[in-house]
Amino acid sequence: MLTIGCHLSSSKGFLAMGKTAHSIGATTFAFFTRNPRGGAAKAIDPEDAAELRAFLQVEGFGKLVAHAPYTLNPCSDKEHARRFAREAMADDLVRMEFLPGNYYNFHPGSHVKQGADAGIEMIACLLNEVLAPEQSTTVLLETMAGKGTEVGGRFEELAAIIERVELSDHVGVCLDTCHVHDAGYDIVHDLDGVLEEFDGVIGIERLRAIHINDSKNPCGAHKDRHETIGNGFIGLEAFGRIVRHPQLRNLPFILETPNELSGYAAEIELLRGLAG
Template sequence: MIIGPHISITKGFFNAAKDALSIGANTFQFFTRNPRGSTVKKLDEKDMQKFFDIRKKEKLGPLLAHIPYTVNLASSKQDVYDFGKIVLKEDLDRLDKLQIEYVCLHPGSHLGQGIDKGIDKIASALNSILTPDKNVTLLIETMSGKGTEVGYTFEQIRAIIDKIDIKEKVGVCFDTCHVFSAGYDIVNNLEKVLKEFDNIIGLEKLKVVHLNDSMKELNSKKDRHEIIGKGYIGLDAIVNFITNPAIKDKPLFLETPADLDIHKEEIKLLKDRCM
């Protein structure tokens, strides 16, 4: 099982890796920069080398970066749209230097323009940024459907991917809380949901999982993560999900509202139930 939490990189990538290992994780997710801003620290060459060394020594699995929430590639505001493209391009360059495998992106909110216009703007932005020379794969995250979000149905995500020129550089991050909140019943009809995903997008595009329980009920269209086993999805359904043949080898990233001590308990709980 490849599993890890979201960890801050404010003290460097080496320390983030040590924090992950200290709680029994073998991977982790991190924000590329301030999640609600634009500031970013310059890469430290010594820290990078120590990070590369510990990754190799401890065999840390594929890592996932997360683009900040301030990026909205579906925005109707030109300055916000341009800002998002600048941030994403800079972050892809940095992540390539760090040898990070995946980067996750919230598709964006159309702010009243409509889903189709939002999809067109997202795809146009990605086509202006993605290049074949980068090793990092960009993942479009499944969303919950709050507000004017784009990407809360499998059809919307497929529509974005269809418009991407370099399709091999794009995949999907499957967020269990978001999918459940969007109306896909992974508790009672998991096989149906996965079959639908496969028919519309293709399971080969599902690269990683955001593993979260949900504070809100099915089809609530609310983005409220919960600790594993404490929400409306529940432990049994989560175990059933991650042991499904289509999912069992995918990297799992916890975004539950918890500190490292609770993440340690979540990881142990899931390993005990699944391994």
């Protein structure tokens, strides 16, 4: 069965997220590790985390895909922003050990006209500072749409970051369907070709999770505007190929579409139907 879920609010605690996910037919979910538009992190209740771990095991959930805050930019041109990225990610990775063995996804960041090469070096430097040999969490670099000065709009940029990370066995990639489509990768007409390119540049074994979203824009627009499944430029036929693809179908899929819980439940049912 397709492992699929959506972003949920962590305001009511870990176990509440698990029960909410289960109520809409999800078998995974994503959550922000702290305020997505700021820096505050809610204190973790170890008992609540333990109850969620037990719940996930009983209900047969797949790996969770936590998300770093949007404000985290390790290749900013401002020292205080880079310091926040370093401190927040280091803290988040400690906190993730309350839910061991899952994924921590982050946007690589924007180099702010410093140049992609400088951005790549700073992102890799951050990872070398915060990754620990004993951690159980795999950190995922997200594929980006390539708008503005974003790093990660090309597979080569993600590969260059990973090549510079000393503990690269703790690093993978989350492929966002809207982002790669907007970046110019034709997943609608040439999904196999895109995955072959990913494998040749990064290595398909690095692909650990999918953000599954339609796009409001045509391929190559570099806009990053998500749409509900089947109502954008990617379309239902392409999503059927994505969820059935042998290199993708066993990965956790996370919906980030503009939706409420009832809409997510409908999309989960729709995509499971397409998966067969």
